[in-house]
Amino acid sequence: MKEGHGAMESCWIDKTEVARREIAEAVRLFFAERDPVAIHALIGAAHDVLFDLGKASGSLSALKPRGTAPSTRASVNGPYNFLKHADRDPEGKLNIAPLGRLVQDFLMDAIQMLQQVSGDIPVEAMAYWAWYVGTYPEEFNAGKGSALRELQELGLSEMSFAEIYQFLDLADILDSQVPQGDEADRP
Numbered sequence: 396m397k398e399g400h401g402a403m404e405s406c407w408i409d410k411t412e413v414a415r416r417e418i419a420e421a422v423r424l425f426f427a428e429r430d431p432v433a434i435h436a437l438i439g440a441a442h443d444v445l446f447d448l449g450k451a452s453g454s455l456s457a458l459k460p461r462g463t464a465p466s467t468r469a470s471v472n473g474p475y476n477f478l479k480h481a482d483r484d485p486e487g488k489l490n491i492a493p494l495g496r497l498v499q500d501f502l503m504d505a506i507q508m509l510q511q512v513s514g515d516i517p518v519e520a521m522a523y524w525a526w527y528v529g530t531y532p533e534e535f536n537a538g539k540g541s542a543l544r545e546l547q548e549l550g551l552s553e554m555s556f557a558e559i560y561q562f563l564d565l566a567d568i569l570d571s572q573v574p575q576g577d578e579a580d581r582p
Contacts, residue, residue, distance in 0.1 A: 417441035439475030
């Protein structure tokens with residue numbers, strides 16, 4: 396609400412849109428090389444929402460597959476739970492050294508779940524996906540002519556984070572230039 400302008404307008408979003416926005420912001424924070432603790436808290440929230448939505452839609456998490464042992468899920472969820480709760484261990488400490496890679500994996504998993512749940516992902520997620528599959532090609536079966544191979548060939552993994560962030564800013568500028576009228580009015 397703008398100061399001094401009366402009542403706030405309603406703006407309703409669903410859980411999928413919440414996750415979409417959290418992913419987009421987490422990706423921007425990642426490429427801006429911001430605090431991995433803050434990024435993990437944000438992407439962990441999106442991941443939780445998408446994991447729950449996936450139960451109904453059949454969406455799957457690579458990090459937390461259905462039927463995974465509780466001890467395995469606890470090890471994956473441990474850092475995120477540490478960040479959001481202090482009731483059981485108010486004096487607890489967390490080694491954040493491995494958080495960088497965990498953030499990367501949670502981002503990728505959340506993006507894949509969002510794709511499964513909604514059928515589309517924001518430009519930030521597309522850029523991250525291309526960077527991730529290029530950075531970790533050994534984790535993907537990217538055969539010749541496959542969509543994954545095409546993402547790898549974009550070369551985002553060879554760009555600096557600053558360059559990728561500038562690309563995302565450009566995408567924002569271009570998106571803001573699209574008329575916001577009726578979809579039928581768009582070219």
